[in-house]
Amino acid sequence: MLLKIEKLTKHFEGLVANNNVEFGLARGEILAIIGPNGAGKSTLFNLISGMLRPTSGKVYLEGADITGLKSHTIAEKGIARTFQTTTLFDELRVVDNLAIGHKVRTKSGFWDTLFHTSRYQREREETQAKVMDVLEFIGLKHNAFDFVSTLPQEAQKRLSIGVALVSEPKIILLDEPTAGIIQDETDAITDLIFKIKAKGITVCLIEHKMRMVMDLVDRIVVLNYGSKIAEGTPEEISNNPKVIEAYLGGEHIA
Numbered sequence: 309m310l311l312k313i314e315k316l317t318k319h320f321e322g323l324v325a326n327n328n329v330e331f332g333l334a335r336g337e338i339l340a341i342i343g344p345n346g347a348g349k350s351t352l353f354n355l356i357s358g359m360l361r362p363t364s365g366k367v368y369l370e371g372a373d374i375t376g377l378k379s380h381t382i383a384e385k386g387i388a389r390t391f392q393t394t395t396l397f398d399e400l401r402v403v404d405n406l407a408i409g410h411k412v413r414t415k416s417g418f419w420d421t422l423f424h425t426s427r428y429q430r431e432r433e434e435t436q437a438k439v440m441d442v443l444e445f446i447g448l449k450h451n452a453f454d455f456v457s458t459l460p461q462e463a464q465k466r467l468s469i470g471v472a473l474v475s476e477p478k479i480i481l482l483d484e485p486t487a488g489i490i491q492d493e494t495d496a497i498t499d500l501i502f503k504i505k506a507k508g509i510t511v512c513l514i515e516h517k518m519r520m521v522m523d524l525v526d527r528i529v530v531l532n533y534g535s536k537i538a539e540g541t542p543e544e545i546s547n548n549p550k551v552i553e554a555y556l557g558g559e560h561i562a
C-alpha cells in the first residue's frame with residue numbers, strides 16, 4: 309500500500325470527528341471518501357496532510373510513519389492537497405500561483421534570491437519548465453498570464469489542482485474538486501482526474517456528486533459520524549444497505 313491509515317482518531321473536545329478509521333490506498337488508484345455532511349471527511353484529509361494532529365492512530369506513506377509531521381514536510385514527502393474553497397492568490401496571475409506551488413521542491417533561500425546564485429538560477433529554470441508542463445496538463449496554457457480573479461470558477465478549480473500537481477506529488481488529495489461548479493462543467497474536472505491517474509499519480513477525493521464518483525473511482529470508503537461504515541467498489545457501495553440508510557433523508561446514491 310502506498311498510503312496506510314491505521315485506527316485514525318480525532319477528538320474535538322467532546323466530539324469524535326474520526327473514530328478508528330482504517331483503509332489503504334494502492335498506488336495508481338482513485339479512491340473516494342464519501343459520507344453525509346459532518347461525517348469527518350475533511351478532518352481525515354487534515355490528519356493525513358498534517359494540518360491537524362490525530363488524537364491517536366497512524367498514517368504511513370510507503371511504509372514510513374508520517375503521523376503528526378508538519379504539513380510542509382508531508383508535502384515534501386509527496387502528498388499534495390486541494391481545499392473545498394479554492395485557496396489561490398486571486399490578485400496574482402495563473403503562472404505565479406503555479407510557481408508558488410513549486411516552492412516545495414526548491415531550496416533557494418533569501419540570500420540565493422538576493423544574489424542570484426547558481427542554485428537560484430537553476431531552480432528558477434526548473435520551476436519555469438515545470439510550470440509550463442502543468443499549464444499544458446491542466447489546459448490553461450492560453451490563460452497563463454491572466455489574473456486568477458478573471459478566470460471562471462471551473463478554470464480556477466483546475467488551477468487549484470495544478471498548484472497541487474506542480475509540487476510533484478505521489479498522492480493528490482482533492483477536497484470536493486467540483487464544489488461550486490455546475491453539473492455540465494464537471495466533465496472537464498473528471499477528465500483531468502483520469503489524466504492524473506494515467507500519469508501514475510494516486511488520487512484520493514472527497515466528493516458529493518455521486519454520479520461523478522460512481523463513474524470515476526476504483527474504490528469508495530464511506531464515513532458516517534466519524535466511523536468507516538463501508539468500503540468497496542462503486543457497485544458494492546451503491547447496493548450496501550448501511551450506506552443507503554446513512555444517506556436516507558439526505559442525498560441518494562444514484
Ligand SMILES: Nc1ncnc2c1ncn2[C@@H]1O[C@H](COP(=O)(O)OP(=O)(O)OP(=O)(O)O)[C@@H](O)[C@H]1O
Pocket residue numbers: 320323324325343344345346347348349350351352
Ligand atoms: N476545528 C474543529 N473544531 C471543532 N470541531 C470541528 C473542527 N473541524 C471539524 N469539526 C467537527 O467535526 C465534524 C466533522 O467535520 P468535517 O468537516 O470533517 O466533516 P465533513 O465530512 O468534511 O463535512 P462536509 O461534507 O460538510 O464538508 C463536524 O461535526 C464538525 O463540526
